[in-house]
Amino acid sequence: MSVVVPFLALLLASAVAAYHRMRLATWVVISAVALLACWFLGADRTATVVAGALLALVAVPLLLPFVRKPLLTAPALGFLRKALPPLSQTERIALETGSVGFEGELFSGDPDWNTLLSYPKPELTAEEQAFLDGPVEELCRMTNEWEINHVHADLPPELWEFIKKNRFFGMIIPKEYGGLGFSALAHHKVIQKLSSVSSVVSSTVGVPNSLGPGELLMHYGTQQQKDYYLPRLAVGQEVPCFGLTGPFAGSDATSIPDYGIVCKGEWNGQEVLGVKLTFDKRYITLAPVATLIGLAFRMYDPDGLIGDKRDIGITLALLPRDTEGVDVGRRHFPLNSPFQNGPVRGQDVFLPLDQLIGGVEKAGLGWNMLNECLAVGRSITLPSTASGGAKFAAVVGGAYARIRKQFGLSVGRFEGVEEALARIGGKAYAISALSQATAAAVDRGDVPSVPSAIAKYHCTTMGREVASDFMDIVGGKGIILGPRNLGGRAWQASPIAITVEGANIMTRSLLIFGQGSILCHPYIMKEMKAAQDPDGKAGLEALDDALYSHIGGAISNAVRSFWFGLTGSKIGAAPGDANTRRYFRRLDRYAANLSLLTDVSLGALGGKLKFKESLSGRLGDVLSHLYMMSAVLKRHHDLGAPESDRQLLAWAFHNSAHQIELALSQALRNFPIKPLGWLLWPVVFPLGRRAVPPGDRLSHRVAASLMAPNEARDRLAQGVFLTPCENNMGGRIDSYLAKAIAAEPVERKFLKALKASDIEALDFASQLDEGVREGWITADERRQLEELRALTLDTITVDDFDTHELRAASYYDLPQHKRQPREAA
Template identity: 25%
Template sequence: MGTLRVDWVHPFPHTPYTAEFKAYYAQFEQFLRERVDSVRIDAEGKYPPEVIAELKRMGAFGLKIPKKYGGCGFTQAEYGEICALLAAWDGSLAALVSAHNSIGVPQPVYLFGTEEQKQEFLTRCAAGAISAFALTEPDVGSDPARLATTATRQADGSYRITGEKLWITNGTIAELMVVMARDAETNKISAFVVEMDSPGIEVVYRCRFMGLKALENGQIRFTDVAVPAKNRIGADGQGLKIALVTLNTGRLSLPEACLGGTRRLLGISRRYSNTRVQWGQPVGKHEAISHKLSDLATVTFAMESWANLANELSMREGYDIRLEAATAKEWASTRGWTAVDETMQIRGGRGYETEASLAGRGEVPEPVERILRDSRINRIFEGSSEIMHLFMAREMVDVHLQVSGALLDPKATPADKLKVLPKVAAFYAAWYPKLWFGLFTPFRYGEFGKLAPHLRYAERAARRLARSVFHGMVRYQAKLERKQAFLFRTVDIAMELAVLVATVSRADKLRKSGDESAVVLADVHARNARRLVEQRFHELWANDDDARTALGRAVLAGEHLGLEDAGIVAPAVAPAAEA
């Protein structure tokens, strides 16, 4: 609503890692380097049994599970570092471990389960029982309210589950699965822990993908599967809440995976840019490449800053992490994709070439090609970029809808609108002028030194963003919900400002501990962020949205079919049968 709350992120929070975690991290890194052959995993498309066994022995399936249930008891921040380390080495393994720990049985059972459920299921997971989370269906993706899988209550209180789930990570090897199903009578959605060896469960198909070749992901069919009443998580009808809360926290592992990959890409790019010589000097000294290295470094620092902050906030009792988690997921996945694309550009043919081929020619087998394939899913996993934008946009206008929703509702009668008009006028009369006449404080945030101007800019931009959202509501009224390009730009601005503030706060903390290099990284990142913010502000009102929407709908209607096939029959068109 136009107020920049720097005090929420400054001083920058950090919970020190325990000695036990540091020792575990070192052991885990050694395991990855010495025992995990990612080229083999990628080529064979499966997890070696000895790797799975070692992960179980190390407690990797109980990383966040409290020690009282046999787990490692690591904090969310410590767990995030393991996710980043895993992703830097092998995307398929990172997906296996994070899908289990972040959204599989451990998370919803720990948050919503009974003590009996925790004793039964958390101890099994900590001991190595792999789990999965089943929400998505063949016809249901980001709209879980349309869930078709049913749970029919029996006379003895148990349930019978019938339906199909699609793209279930770990689903083809899981021992336990959290299944979301709708009560056939009440229509309420509930969550259940299902034993995957139960009669009536069938792995219909194991899916294969562009990257993450070993991912045990598939289509799972449930046919009249018996589930005892004690396996329902939470109250009857609480399933949707359980799913959303689980996904909110679960999303925090994905930006950590992006961070791990980006860290490795930075190292790959730096080494190559120092050794590859063109026109008499290393390519990294040419301005075009040095700018790419600069962007990789600043993005890595900013990604670390926001991921660390989101983890810390999630550890605060009662803190609603929805927006921070969505920002972390969306910002990191988008920047991570750019990072791998730029790394491939820096290495050229050596980026496009596989590790095995590079090794066969006697060169260092850098995994850029594999990382690119593995990382593309990050903009789709755990809610696509578009869904994340829509979710955050809805939160951005929520207060306005609460205050003036009746005025925007096309179904509201004139009497309804007149009734709320005094309340609406009073709210905006007090709120709107402050967005124009903020205090003139040229020396505000002086303790941040060189970085203070960036915070002052963020403060002004926050008020400008609030004005822009309000102006958009006035201009488009009830049609605003369909102006997705406008809304997405406002979300982009909000994310950039949030990450900027977190990056500056963290750099200031590091500066005070003697790390001046952090100020350089934060300064250049903030300059880039401000440039992007200004571009998005300009595009709010100067754009081609209507023309592009009209053309897109014309394409949808088949008005430009001549551009499509170039003589190739579309796959969906079956050849005509002979007479």
């Protein structure tokens, strides 16, 4: 037995050093002390010497730079230069335009949670809060979704005027240009509230404040362009849109066939140097009403009029709607949601060079510009829209499930409905935290390319799932359209958010992990740059700095993965309180798992990894849920860790933990190199998969919290339009909840007495009369039950129409030969 002791001592010392990420020299000292102890405590001397020799064999080359660099680093550099595939221009730009925030900590495998918790708590200014309480509240009150969708197929003129007058289109434009100069957090809050009442209104407001001429001009425009266009955009004098997507360039935006040829032409009566544009764009939001069109195209200079380069690259321009040759105005009809969206076309449209965004100096840099602005816009508009819809569904769905009764019982008391309500509540809680976290990252000055992809994919995907569960709960109230409808339009519109700004399938399988594993990993980007450095000596030095830290980190992550899996993440330092500390430990484990699998996948597959989309998607899921739960815990602590939120926090966390372990197990079981997957399984899951979805008791508590007034429900409802008014069916239902609960004891007493009696009255009013005469209820209780019947009827009533009211009259007024839409590309 004493023969084994030195090797066990060396292994233990190495594991402790790896777990705590000690420096190489510290590991050597600890290991040497452990072997000396074995020597003096009677372990087998030969075994101790052999263990010491092994230690020296590893440590000496690594500790001595003059040995390490020629013997180890130089061959590694040569291997990397041959193994690493060259980055395409698209990939290089995507990696260079993003910045790294807390997601980089997650890829390290040992996140510094104090960094996360030390970020400033996101808070609105007094001016921003006043805007939410004033113009945004008023716009919500004015919004009649039925009239927008079915009567006008557009916002009515008074809404357009109100939006422009109150500078909704200028939220992100600085005050010196006439805009509101709001933070990203305020932008998020505005879109969240508007989306809780109408997705058409929220998208109309959101797009000019997202990817579009305004944001691009702020970052890249010439001073002359800013001075002219930004004040006009701020007050709605110009309505912007941006044309990127075309029939042959959807998610692969860099392949756009639209082109512009540098040439001379006439503009405002003078001959100037410009570009002659030919383009065909589709799916362009606000295009039918836009007066200023942002356009992405590939620019060519065959005659060398502005330089030596023929193919200048993707370039962005500002195109006034009234420019000769521009064809715009017709509309797409996206899933019965009539937000302004349509094609933009042009053939040989001449535009002077001073209409290029940023001028000639920015020609060819369009993809860089778009990547930066896409990341910011994607961080806010779509996640905020999902947040508003999900929070509305949680609060109104809970109220509806309590008020609506079947078989003498609130439908929310049935376990099947409880499950759906719990999913809505838990996902709304997570979506709300994730969407706020990405907005806060923008306010910190980040360009959160990876978090924005995470937020876009998971908020919109969970938003669609919430819409589905909400429709199941409200039943006929959801499927029958009309002014009293709940959720039908949101359900119809949910796939739109899934599709736009990068299809969700592509975002999950290619972008989140594909970009994150390089951009956010602490060493990969450094190693790639070292391998591609033309200066051999500088590349060698750079690789020497990164490579051995990378190897040490990988060993540490393997040790940490095994230790946390073996102990159930119950041992280890972690921040938080008695409730959340366990969650931080679990995330420590999953971060180590992610970093370990990232290193193994990149090391084993190299450039082939980007073609393994299923593996990339699963590892992306791990990263996404890690980031999402980080956002959830951050917000929970920002709010003072309220005890009443614990059930929502627990549901969201256990759901994510289950998804993480499911993704890890699928990645290992389907690993492209099977033996590696088998070897990694006992390291990642030494005791097997342990995480399970939220249980029935937890789901019951979450559902119950949505069906009764309480602090947790009120916090979840913050930022949602719930003012009870004629145009807000959901707000009215929410306002009925307290009255319905107060009437429940009287209702039970009355129904019990009615069931035991032999009265012959059949209608409700006569039964109440009998109840008062028989002394079952008092006159005040009768009025309470009448009120309950009235509010219940308003809650469950649906609309009906004459046939002619449902017809599109303008369509049937057309001659038969004009009733077909133009054939689309």
